[in-house]
Amino acid sequence: MKSTLIPELKYLDAATAPAAATLVSVALPTLSPTVVASPLKRALLNGVISLAGKKLVFHYLRTPARIRQAAKQVQLLRETYYGELQVRKIACVAGRYYQEFQKPGWPSPAFTSYLATTLNRLVPFRPDQNTLQMVFMAITKKCPLACEHCFEWDALNQREKLSLANLRTMVANFQSRGVTHIFFSGGEPMVRINDMLEVLRTAKSGTDFWVFTSGFNFTPANAQWLRQAGLTGVSISLDHHEAARHNAFRGSADAYQQAIQAVVNAKEAGLVVALTLCATQAFTTAENLMAYAMMARQLGVTFIHVLEPRAVGHYAQQEVDLSPAQIKLLDEFYLKLNYSGDYHDWPIVHYYGYHQRRMGCSGGADRFLYVDTDGDMHACPFCQKKSGSAFSASFDEALGAVKQGGCHQFPASAI
Structure with missing residues (x-):
């Protein structure tokens, strides 16, 4: 683990500190x-996670008509939330991959549950709301x-x-x-x-x-x-x-x-x-x-x-x-x-x-x-x-x- 020295202003009242406060290190x-640097690896990982999501859609909805309906709703949600932006960044920690702060890492039971709840919101497939x-x-x-x-x-x-x-x-x-x-x-x-x-x-x-x-x-x-x-x-x-x-x-x-x-x-x-x-x-x-x-x-x-x-x-x-x-x-x-x-x-x-x-x-x-x-x-x-x-x-x-x-x-x- 490396360390570098950064300047610190030596005072505790930041609002009233003098302009020429003493610098310490x-x-x-x-x-x-943890964020993946390789463009190829990022693309592959995002593709795998996307495929995992699609497999869950097939698992829960089963019929072609409901799957098509889900695809339209997911696309609308993505456009509403991101516009023309596309999530590309991905991080790896302890064998799980994270794209967003509010989304569980993949693979995990939490990831599966998160996607199921999101999907059920768009195209209901279970009785709970x-x-x-x-x-x-x-x-x-x-x-x-x-x-x-x-x-x-x-x-x-x-x-x-x-x-x-x-x-x-x-x-x-x-x-x-x-x-x-x-x-x-x-x-x-x-x-x-x-x-x-x-x-x-x-x-x-x-x-x-x-x-x-x-x-x-x-x-x-x-x-x-x-x-x-x-x-x-x-x-x-x-x-x-x-x-x-x-x-x-x-x-x-x-x-x-x-x-x-x-x-x-x-x-x-x-x-x-x-x-x-x-x-x-x-x-x-x-x-x-x-x-x-x-x-x-x-x-x-x-x-x-x-x-x-x-x-x-x-x-x-x-x-x-x-x-x-x-x-x-x-x-x-x-x-x-x-x-x-x-x-x-x-x-x-x-x-x-x-x-x-x-x-x-x-x-x-x-x-x-x-x-x-x-x-x-x-x-x-x-x-x-x-x-x-x-x-x-x-x-x-x-x-x-x-x-x-x-x-x-x-x-x-x-x-």
Whole structure:
């Protein structure tokens, strides 16, 4: 593992730092890439995955008329979501191949289940009408940081409500509805490492499990135990390529180093690694975005997960929305990194806002929802309105309430 030195501004208050702040050196490791560089290998792998999908269509639909109907619907969905763009990037981690952040790797039971749910949505072939595929589950109120953008700010470090039994029940409820992605968040979910391990060990197959973490407590041993218990990936919050600015954003002098070390530990354990970036007004410039991408490439991560700030939680009643020019910059960043030939071996960018503005929100239990630190379901982490418990006997009623409420700002596409 190589390392290079990158400049760090030596201060913690990024907003008020002097222009001539002292520069110090921070070691940034150079880790092995996961995104496939060879054009031929990428084409072959994407072709194999496409063929696997077509075989599943034949398996589930069987009749020529239904297969033709599915082909038309899939093409319409692809055009709605991507336009004229074509997914070419692909990454390999621990024997599985990943094209997109929200899509399970192939081959796996989760991949098969994901495609079956998507297909059933377009051309129904089974009695259930389940369309939910992803759940973001906040499993703890505890967190050692004080992050500038935290959407669970008002709940932080209060008495825990969710027991291990509650967590198991919620996971079982969502798995029984065909959910293929469950993301553990918080607070800081790594404070409940032992409970996460127990949940992973008792969960059924067919679901990819991820952890959203700041890097806190993501030690080499914990990374290995999580991987052995069934964790697929980890999304590590890293909100700036400059250490001091990330530390200021997170309210901790150790946040940057913990995040970088978590990347190292996760990759050594064979986990898929994403970096999650909250692209704030202060951060979102073309220079910062490309510097961040270069850092992510050097770290060998698979995904860059870009989030826009929202005026909820710690940001409540603040003017944090990006300008139209900044949103355009994020669109261009997403398109350049994913579809330009100059960046074919750079990390895959997932920018949900790009698609949300074009085909509506897929939250509100349409494709995903959020469960808060009390176990109550919401449309998403940023559209919070309690709709009922995810571990009570009234689970189906609460799930229906979330879906009925939907998203008013970005109505979902019918496809």
